[in-house]
Amino acid sequence: MAENIRVLVAKPGLDGHDRGAKVVAAALRDAGMEVIYTGLRQTPEMIVEAAVQEDVDVVALSILSGAHMTIFPRVMDLLRERGVQHMLLTGGGIIPKTDAEELAEIGVGKLFGPGTSTRDIIGYIKEEVDRRRVADEI
Amino acid sequence: MKLLDRFLAGDRTALSRVITLLENDRDRRSAILDRLYPRSGKARRIGITGPPGSGKSTLADRLTARFRTGGRTVGIVAVDPTSPFTGGALLGDRLRMQGSWDDPEVFMRSQADRSHSGGLSEATPYAITALDAYGKDVIIVETVGVGQSTLDVSEVSDTTVVLLTPESGDSVQAMKAGLMEIADVLVVNKSDREGAALFASELKVIVDMGRWEEGWKPPVLSASARDDTGIDDLYERLDAHADYLSGEGRLQARRLRQGRSAIEKALGELWQGRLTVLQDAGDAMDRLSERVAQRELSPLAAAREMMDKMAD
Numbered sequence: 001m002a003e004n005i006r007v008l009v010a011k012p013g014l015d016g017h018d019r020g021a022k023v024v025a026a027a028l029r030d031a032g033m034e035v036i037y038t039g040l041r042q043t044p045e046m047i048v049e050a051a052v053q054e055d056v057d058v059v060a061l062s063i064l065s066g067a068h069m070t071i072f073p074r075v076m077d078l079l080r081e082r083g084v085q086h087m088l089l090t091g092g093g094i095i096p097k098t099d100a101e102e103l104a105e106i107g108v109g110k111l112f113g114p115g116t117s118t119r120d121i122i123g124y125i126k127e128e129v130d131r132r133r134v135a136d137e138i
Numbered sequence: 139m140k141l142l143d144r145f146l147a148g149d150r151t152a153l154s155r156v157i158t159l160l161e162n163d164r165d166r167r168s169a170i171l172d173r174l175y176p177r178s179g180k181a182r183r184i185g186i187t188g189p190p191g192s193g194k195s196t197l198a199d200r201l202t203a204r205f206r207t208g209g210r211t212v213g214i215v216a217v218d219p220t221s222p223f224t225g226g227a228l229l230g231d232r233l234r235m236q237g238s239w240d241d242p243e244v245f246m247r248s249q250a251d252r253s254h255s256g257g258l259s260e261a262t263p264y265a266i267t268a269l270d271a272y273g274k275d276v277i278i279v280e281t282v283g284v285g286q287s288t289l290d291v292s293e294v295s296d297t298t299v300v301l302l303t304p305e306s307g308d309s310v311q312a313m314k315a316g317l318m319e320i321a322d323v324l325v326v327n328k329s330d331r332e333g334a335a336l337f338a339s340e341l342k343v344i345v346d347m348g349r350w351e352e353g354w355k356p357p358v359l360s361a362s363a364r365d366d367t368g369i370d371d372l373y374e375r376l377d378a379h380a381d382y383l384s385g386e387g388r389l390q391a392r393r394l395r396q397g398r399s400a401i402e403k404a405l406g407e408l409w410q411g412r413l414t415v416l417q418d419a420g421d422a423m424d425r426l427s428e429r430v431a432q433r434e435l436s437p438l439a440a441a442r443e444m445m446d447k448m449a450d
Binding site (some may be wrong): 004026029032034038049054055084085138 | 140141142150151153154157158159161162166169170221224225226227228229230233236239240245246248249250252286428
């Protein structure tokens with residue numbers, strides 16, 4: 001099982017509701033992960049820069065504003081530009097099933113709706129990180 | 139291209155991966171350091187330490203901006219504590235360090251201390267080496283919120299800044315051994331708060347009574363990092379301290395001390411490593427623990443037995 005899993009939890013967009021992001025951040029911490037919390041009003045550029053510098057395994061975004069069809073693809077593009085394909089991009093919010101399917105096609109991971117148990121999120125992250133970690137040749 | 143070649147070509151993603159390997163991969167850590175260590179040693183290392191909530195991250199953010207205005211590139215390592223119960227950590231320093239997020243000459247890394255004592259992570263000195271070898275001019279190291287006996291930062295810094303607030307306690311607290319003794323510069327942050335001027339003047343009295351190196355008495359400065367006041371003053375004092383160090387082989391003397399302490403730490407790491415690979419170490423430990431618990435053997439004698447075992 002992968003050790004020292006690092007997760008960036010960020011809240012893009014302009015709405016100020018970060019309770020969900022904080023609950024998830026605390027749950028991941030209590031599951032033994034290292035959680036980098038960057039707070040509210042993050043642009044995709046800020047998120048990807050932080051993800052690269054922190055070399056996280058997972059980027060988890062909380063999006064409640066309805067802007068998910070703009071933000072997830074943009075973050076995905078920027079991650080690819082920076083050559084970090086191994087990172088899992090996931091998140092949560094109020095996201096219609098058809099949108100989630102469309103996002104899955106461009107490589108976005110599972111998206112979690114309201115009422116999801118944090119245990120499901122933790123299990124999903126552990127499984128994905130195990131699968132995705134790459135060994136660099138030095 | 140291989141990772142270290144990309145690192146040496148200035149690839150930021152590679153820098154980040156290298157730091158991760160230095161943190162996680164005990165087997166390859168040594169090989170990576172062999173390549174990077176000879177390229178390090180040029181950067182100025184500034185440690186920032188102080189109690190929880192004293193404003194270390196905000197100060198580091200403002201100081202970074204000031205160094206950038208001065209034309210210097212900056213690397214930051216910020217350490218937060220790991221829970222000894224779950225192994226997890228919430229790293230929140232980035233929250234207050236977003237002033238230079240889009241500046242490609244600033245690289246900031248959060249580290250969990252992974253239950254290493256001393257206010258830093260075991261891998262913090264390695265992250266510093268990586269940032270230094272990468273070519274950063276200044277490296278700012280921010281410790282976990284510390285009390286009186288977590289002083290590792292002074293062993294990796296050329297200049298140690300101790301940050302206090304008017305609420306940091308009365309002057310008697312400050313006189314206790316530890317924090318005060320590693321300070322090259324003292325800053326009373328949140329200086330707009332009540333009692334700040336009095337606290338600063340009390341600190342000055344304590345500094346006057348203390349011992350300090352010939353030629354450098356730690357200044358007591360006032361700042362409000364949130365309002366960006368006092369940062370220019372701090373910046374100038376840091377430069378003055380760098381000038382002071384550059385005279386009469388003082389920096390060389392500090393680096394010698396740093397080297398010695400780094401070797402001692404690495405020795406501990408190697409012993410620890412031996413312990414984990416030694417086939418029957420676990421059994422031996424179980425047996426010895428039992429004898430220690432029965433008072434047949436002192437812990438020191440048991441440790442000596444383990445050491446003989448590992449030396450074989």
